[in-house]
Amino acid sequence: MLTWALGKAAPCCCGVASLIMLTRQSDIAAIVGLFLRVGAAVGVFLLLGALILAEAGCVKQWAPLDAVTDRVLASCSPRCAVGTAQHRCLTELRANVSANVDQVPTICSPWNTSISGFTPSNEAPKQEIVKP
Amino acid sequence: MTESVKSAAVAGFELLTAGLEMITANLRLRQAKAEADRAALLQKLNTALGPSKD
Numbered sequence: 001m002l003t004w005a006l007g008k009a010a011p012c013c014c015g016v017a018s019l020i021m022l023t024r025q026s027d028i029a030a031i032v033g034l035f036l037r038v039g040a041a042v043g044v045f046l047l048l049g050a051l052i053l054a055e056a057g058c059v060k061q062w063a064p065l066d067a068v069t070d071r072v073l074a075s076c077s078p079r080c081a082v083g084t085a086q087h088r089c090l091t092e093l094r095a096n097v098s099a100n101v102d103q104v105p106t107i108c109s110p111w112n113t114s115i116s117g118f119t120p121s122n123e124a125p126k127q128e129i130v131k132p
Numbered sequence: 133m134t135e136s137v138k139s140a141a142v143a144g145f146e147l148l149t150a151g152l153e154m155i156t157a158n159l160r161l162r163q164a165k166a167e168a169d170r171a172a173l174l175q176k177l178n179t180a181l182g183p184s185k186d
Contacts, residue, residue, distance in 0.1 A: 044148065051155045059162045062169040069173060073180055080180065087181070094177040097170060 060102040064112075068104050069093055071111040085110070 072086045072093075080086040085107065092105035104112045 055159045059166050066173050097174045
């Protein structure tokens with residue numbers, strides 16, 4: 001009787017065990033696949049973020065140097081004499097631009113006023129809209 | 133994998149490569165603009181100071 005019962009139960013137990021093994025293997029495969037997909041998505045987004053950051057940071061900005069040059073040229077019109085601070089500033093600016101360095105030299109600090117120093121007192125008067 | 137899933141994956145990959153190409157093209161454009169600004173500034177400084185000695 002016992003032998004008969006074991007003979008009947010053994011295939012059933014082996015079938016359940018193999019079913020459990022198959023379920024676990026498929027679960028593991030699904031989890032690994034999910035991690036791979038998530039990793040690929042994160043990698044793509046990191047790549048895009050790095051490219052956007054590189055785009056913002058790698059391009060040199062020459063507008064501040066151009067603005068300083070305009071201010072210096074306006075301060076010593078018609079021409080900056082040799083030996084003046086303006087001439088030295090322009091010479092340093094030219095050296096920096098030639099060397100592909102987008103930094104305003106320290107000697108040009110009197111003309112390197114930032115936009116943060118702007119006050120409403122030196123703002124142009126507002127124009128009123130005249131209705132017809 | 134069915135054909136529709138395959139075509140969706142190919143379309144997504146093409147969209148991704150097109151986006152990357154757009155970003156790199158925009159970067160090249162901005163670098164070219166910066167180089168033009170630099171050349172104009174150098175020209176302005178040379179006009180104000182005279183040609184450099186070196």
